[in-house]
Amino acid sequence: MNRMATTVESVAERAGVSISTVSRALRSVPGVSAATRKRVQEAADALGYSASPAASRLATGRTMTVGIVVPVLAKWFFGKVMGEATQTLREAGFDVLLFELATRGQRERFFSGSHLHGRTDGVIIMALQPSAEELESLSAQGQAVALLGAEAQGIGSVSVDNIGAGRAAARHLLNLGHDRIAFIGIREEEGSNLGGVPPLQRLLGYREALAEAGVPGDGMLEQFDENSVAGGAAAMSRLLVAERIPTAIFVASDEMAFGVLKVLRKAGLDVPRDVSVLGFDNHELCDVVGLTTMDHEVAEQGQDVARILLDILQGGPPASLARQVRLVVRETTAPPHALRSPSTHPGPPDSAGHAGNL
Amino acid sequence: MNRMATTVESVAERAGVSISTVSRALRSVPGVSAATRKRVQEAADALGYSASPAASRLATGRTMTVGIVVPVLAKWFFGKVMGEATQTLREAGFDVLLFELATRGQRERFFSGSHLHGRTDGVIIMALQPSAEELESLSAQGQAVALLGAEAQGIGSVSVDNIGAGRAAARHLLNLGHDRIAFIGIREEEGSNLGGVPPLQRLLGYREALAEAGVPGDGMLEQFDENSVAGGAAAMSRLLVAERIPTAIFVASDEMAFGVLKVLRKAGLDVPRDVSVLGFDNHELCDVVGLTTMDHEVAEQGQDVARILLDILQGGPPASLARQVRLVVRETTAPPHALRSPSTHPGPPDSAGHAGNL
DNA sequence: TCCACGAACGCAAGCGCTTGCAATCGAGAA
DNA sequence: TTCTCGATTGCAAGCGCTTGCGTTCGTGGA
Structure with missing residues (x-):
C-alpha cells in the first residue's frame, strides 16, 4: 500500500471525479448521486484511503476526539469506568485522549493552560469536582463537559446518591x-x-x-x-x-x-x-x-457519562442522572x-x- | 480570553513581527534574536495563545501523539503500566491516545484499517504478540512501535524472562x-x-x-x-x-x-x-x-516501554530490554x-x- | 570609506481537507 | 420544441501553521 501518496486527489483521479465529490461521498454528505458515491467508495477502498485527521480537523474545527481525565489509572474503579466509557465513545466514532492528573500540580497545570483547545471536542472529568473557574476555562476552550462523581450547575453528570x-x-x-x-x-x-x-x-x-x-x-x-x-x-x-x-x-x-x-x-x-x-x-x-x-x-456509570457527553456534542441539553446504590x-x-x-x-x-x- | 481569535496572526501583530517569526520564536527554532523571541513570548502569553495542533500537524506531519493499545483497561496490571507510561510520555510533550482491544473482532478491525495513520507518531502495544502482517500494517502507517510483554525482530520491546x-x-x-x-x-x-x-x-x-x-x-x-x-x-x-x-x-x-x-x-x-x-x-x-x-x-516496565518508544521517535535504534523477576x-x-x-x-x-x- | 558576509526576518507556497457558490446537465412543464 | 428548476458536480477559497528561499541590515575586514 502506497499510503504515502494516498490522498483525496488520488481517489478523485481513480474515481474520475473532483476532490470535493470525493469528500462529500465519503462522508455521506447529501448532494452526491448513489452511483458516484459507490464508485468513489470503491476507489477509496482500493487505495486503502482514509482522510487525514489533521486536515479535516483544520478544515472543520471538529476533532472527533474526547478527553478523559482521571486522578489515577491504576485503580480498579477508574479502569472499569474508563473502559466502558472508551468503548461507548469509540463506537460513536470518537478517539479518546487520556489525561492522568495524579498530583495537585498536574491538575493546576492542566486547567491553567489550554491543553484541550484544538485537541478535543469534549471532556469527561472523573472523580474530581471542578471549580467554577476551571469549568469556565474548559468552556473557553470550546469543550463540552460531562462529570462523573461530581455535579455542577448546567453541566452534564452522572453520580450516585x-x-x-x-x-x-x-x-x-x-x-x-x-x-x-x-x-x-x-x-x-x-x-x-x-x-x-x-x-x-x-x-x-x-x-x-x-x-x-x-x-x-x-x-x-x-x-x-x-x-x-x-x-x-x-x-x-x-x-x-x-x-x-x-x-x-x-x-x-x-x-x-x-x-x-x-x-x-x-x-x-x-x-x-x-x-x-x-x-x-x-x-x-x-x-x-x-x-x-x-x-x-460502576460499569453503567461509565457508559452513562459517555452517552451524556455524546448527546451534548450533538447539540442536546446536558443531562444529569444518578445511578442506584444497593x-x-x-x-x-x-x-x-x-x-x-x-x-x-x-x-x-x-x-x-x-x-x-x- | 478571546481564544476564538487567538492565532499566530494576532500574536504577530501584537509583537510587531511576521507570523513566520512568531512560529519560529515559539518553537525555539534558530534564526530569531533573543530580543524578539522574548517579545513574541510575552505577546503569546498575554493572549493566552497556543498553536492549533491540527494546523501544525498538517504542516509538519508530526502529531506529537502516541497510541497505547491494551487488551483491557480494568485490570490492575494494565492500569499500572499505562499510568506510568502515560506520565513519561506526557513529560516528553506527547499526548496519549487510548485503544482498548477487548475482542478479537476489535483487534482485527484495528489492524486491518489504518486507525493510526495521521493520528499518532508511534504506538505502544501491550500484552499482545503482533503478527508480521500486523507489524507491517503499522509501519505502513508510519508508526514507530514498542512492545510490552512481547518481542519481535527489530522492534523495540520490554519484557521479562x-x-x-x-x-x-x-x-x-x-x-x-x-x-x-x-x-x-x-x-x-x-x-x-x-x-x-x-x-x-x-x-x-x-x-x-x-x-x-x-x-x-x-x-x-x-x-x-x-x-x-x-x-x-x-x-x-x-x-x-x-x-x-x-x-x-x-x-x-x-x-x-x-x-x-x-x-x-x-x-x-x-x-x-x-x-x-x-x-x-x-x-x-x-x-x-x-x-x-x-x-x-510492573511500574518500571511502563516507564521503560515509553522511553524506548521516545528514543525511536527521536531516531534512535529500537532497544529491547528485560526486567527482573523475583x-x-x-x-x-x-x-x-x-x-x-x-x-x-x-x-x-x-x-x-x-x-x-x- | 567601501564591500562582503552572516544573522534576522518576511514572503509565499504549501500541508490535505471542507464547503459556499457557480456551473452544468437532464427532465418535466408550457 | 424551448424554458425552468432541481439535482449533481466542480471551483476555489480558506482552515492555521511551517519552512525554503529571498531580502534587509549591521558589522568587521580591506
Whole structure:
C-alpha cells in the first residue's frame, strides 16, 4: 500500500471525479448521486484511503476526539469506568485522549493552560469536582463537559446518591444491632486531587443514620486517610487504640476496606465475629474476600457519562442522572458478638462457620 | 480570553513581527534574536495563545501523539503500566491516545484499517504478540512501535524472562519439598486477544524445573482458563476432582490466584497447610491476602516501554530490554503437610498459626 | 570609506481537507 | 420544441501553521 501518496486527489483521479465529490461521498454528505458515491467508495477502498485527521480537523474545527481525565489509572474503579466509557465513545466514532492528573500540580497545570483547545471536542472529568473557574476555562476552550462523581450547575453528570448510600450502609449495621460504628473515609491528600464531595456525602449519610437511631456521635470513630489499601490499614490502626474498639466499620471504599481487613486479621480480631466491615464500590475482588459492600453500578456509570457527553456534542441539553446504590451482603457483616443467640453462633471459631475472610 | 481569535496572526501583530517569526520564536527554532523571541513570548502569553495542533500537524506531519493499545483497561496490571507510561510520555510533550482491544473482532478491525495513520507518531502495544502482517500494517502507517510483554525482530520491546521466572517459581515449590505441583495458566479465549506467549513461556519454565528435578509431568495438572478471578476459580475447581489433589499450585497470574484461593477456602482446604499457592505479578492486593508471588517490576516496565518508544521517535535504534523477576515470599507457600516436623507444625488449625488467608 | 558576509526576518507556497457558490446537465412543464 | 428548476458536480477559497528561499541590515575586514 502506497499510503504515502494516498490522498483525496488520488481517489478523485481513480474515481474520475473532483476532490470535493470525493469528500462529500465519503462522508455521506447529501448532494452526491448513489452511483458516484459507490464508485468513489470503491476507489477509496482500493487505495486503502482514509482522510487525514489533521486536515479535516483544520478544515472543520471538529476533532472527533474526547478527553478523559482521571486522578489515577491504576485503580480498579477508574479502569472499569474508563473502559466502558472508551468503548461507548469509540463506537460513536470518537478517539479518546487520556489525561492522568495524579498530583495537585498536574491538575493546576492542566486547567491553567489550554491543553484541550484544538485537541478535543469534549471532556469527561472523573472523580474530581471542578471549580467554577476551571469549568469556565474548559468552556473557553470550546469543550463540552460531562462529570462523573461530581455535579455542577448546567453541566452534564452522572453520580450516585452518596448521602442515601451512606445512610443505607450505616442502617444495615444498625439493624444488625451495632451501636458503636466507625467510619473510615477518603482524605483528600495534599498531593492528590480526588474530589472530596462524594466521600464527604457518605460521611453525612452515616451521621444522619446514627442520629436518627439515637446513637451518639463520636469524633474518634471517624477516621480519614488516602484511598488505598495502605490508607485503610493506617486508619484502622488508629481505631485500634481507641478507648473501646468499634464493633462495626463502614469504609467509604473497598480498597481501603481491604486494608482494614488486613489489619484486623493481624491484630487477631475475627471478622465478622469481633468486628463487622462494610465497604463501598463492589470491587471485583470483594467476592474473593467476602466483603459486604455497597454496589453502585460502576460499569453503567461509565457508559452513562459517555452517552451524556455524546448527546451534548450533538447539540442536546446536558443531562444529569444518578445511578442506584444497593447493599451486597457477603460475609464481613454480622450481628455484634454480644447479641448473638447460641443458635446463630457459628460454634467453635475454627469450624466451617468461621468465615475465614482474610 | 478571546481564544476564538487567538492565532499566530494576532500574536504577530501584537509583537510587531511576521507570523513566520512568531512560529519560529515559539518553537525555539534558530534564526530569531533573543530580543524578539522574548517579545513574541510575552505577546503569546498575554493572549493566552497556543498553536492549533491540527494546523501544525498538517504542516509538519508530526502529531506529537502516541497510541497505547491494551487488551483491557480494568485490570490492575494494565492500569499500572499505562499510568506510568502515560506520565513519561506526557513529560516528553506527547499526548496519549487510548485503544482498548477487548475482542478479537476489535483487534482485527484495528489492524486491518489504518486507525493510526495521521493520528499518532508511534504506538505502544501491550500484552499482545503482533503478527508480521500486523507489524507491517503499522509501519505502513508510519508508526514507530514498542512492545510490552512481547518481542519481535527489530522492534523495540520490554519484557521479562518468563521461562526463567516459571522455572524459579516451580523451583521454589520443589525446594519446599513438593512433588505434586500443578500449573494454572492463561488461556487465550476466543473473544479475547491476550498475547499467548508469556503465559506459555511460564509453563515451559515450570516444565523444565520439574523435569530437572526428576518429577514426572502430568497433563491433568496443567489447567488453563481466562485471566481473571473467575477463570482461576474455574481452573482450580477442575483440579479438585483430580485423582490426587496437588500439594502446590503455580498460577500464572495473581488475579487467577485469588480465584484459586477462594475455591480452596470454600472447599475447606487450608492454605498453605493443605495446598501451597504461588502467583505472578505482585498485584497490589497480594499483600492483603498474603499471596506469595513473582514480582516483575510492573511500574518500571511502563516507564521503560515509553522511553524506548521516545528514543525511536527521536531516531534512535529500537532497544529491547528485560526486567527482573523475583520471588516475593508471603504466606501461601510452605512445605507440604506430610513433610512438616512437629515443631514447624502450627498446632491446632484454629490457633494464631493459622495463616487465615482468605 | 567601501564591500562582503552572516544573522534576522518576511514572503509565499504549501500541508490535505471542507464547503459556499457557480456551473452544468437532464427532465418535466408550457 | 424551448424554458425552468432541481439535482449533481466542480471551483476555489480558506482552515492555521511551517519552512525554503529571498531580502534587509549591521558589522568587521580591506
